Amino acid sequence: MxxxxxxxxxxxxxxxxxxxxxxxxxxxxxxxxxxxxxxxxxxxxxxxxxxxxxxxxxxxxxxxxxxxxEEPPLEGEELGTSEQETQANGVEKAVENLSISSPHPDTHAQSAPEQNGPKKKPNRxxxxxxxxxxxxxxxxxxxxxxxxxMPDLREQERTRMNQHLGRYGLQEKEIRADGHCLYAAVADQMETKGLGLAPRIQPKIIGEGDKTVPSYKKVRYAAADCIQENSGDFAPFMEEPLETYLQKIRETGEWGGHLELTALAKTYGLKINVLHGDGRIEEIGPGDGVKAEEVHEIWLGYYKHSHGLGEHYNSLRKTP
CATH class of the missing domain: 1.10.287 (Helix Hairpins)
Structure with a gap:
């Protein structure tokens, strides 16, 4: 059809x-x-x-x-054969229609341009x-x-987020929008609270000394190792092979999302509160096996419109 x-x-x-x-x-x-x-x-x-x-x-x-x-003909370009023939026929008809008698003196000025030849055709x-x-x-x-x-979605989201931050006594710590924002925001929260970056499953970062590894990368490896150790819980939610997924977390600037937050909550024993621009709070807990008194609470801000690269996470610190 x-x-x-x-x-x-x-x-x-x-x-x-x-x-x-x-x-x-x-x-x-x-x-x-x-x-x-x-x-x-x-x-x-x-x-x-x-x-x-x-x-x-x-x-x-x-x-x-x-x-x-179709390329437009250049100005002054010669007409094609068919157009030449058409133009010639027009001239012949014009000659046939001419009167044998001499034109009246009053009409001489008006007919002069016609005697000089056919008028140039416009370039179609x-x-x-x-x-x-x-x-x-x-x-x-x-x-x-x-x-x-149209409404400025970026400005609207910023305005609403600021209102919600005041309600919960929080302030933004701007995180660079480079693909590592989720991991960098979690690292900032944990370092600010003095929790350190040692997860239950120790990440194995190959080829770099511990002091030279950026904080966000330690968090990346912690998320990847937790997913690998608990692959049965995470693999059903992946759209690609497990090893490919883990390699992207560890070695690239691939964005993180709910799956990675779940892994970080589990391996660090965290309750992660994600504040959205509409005021909704997404709570991600560590799951079973972690005592309530061992759970630490951190806050992240989620932005959908406020950053040019797309979805973004900031660290939300308590207001002094």
């Missing part, structure tokens, strides 16, 4: 949505850029805008029944390109206006 062609209205609606999404994406990228990364971010944003503009112009051309790959290819560009600019302007009128 053939796919139903996209209508002009549907195409324009999709283009506007793509423009809004791109404006939002570029805004987030530029807000999160540093002095060192600003040039690269700007170059990437320009490339994304250019690629979207070219693709949408191509789709508009196809919808209009035009060939998007250039007109098509101009029309496509105008359509794209109109869509871009409309998308930009709609994006500007």
């Amino acid at each position: 053939a796919e139903t062609p996209e209508t002009a209205e549907a195409l324009q609606a999709r283009h506007r949505k793509e423009q809004r999404d791109l404006v939002s994406r570029i805004t987030q990228k530029k807000k999160s850029a540093t002095k060192k990364t600003r040039k690269g971010v700007n170059d990437e944003c320009e490339r994304l805008e250019r690629e979207l503009k070219e693709r949408q112009a191509r789709e508009l051309a196809i919808l209009n029944g035009e060939n998007p790959d 290819a250039k007109a098509r390109l101009a029309r496509r560009a105008a359509e794209y600019e109109a869509l871009a302007a409309q998308a930009k206006e709609e994006a500007a009128n």
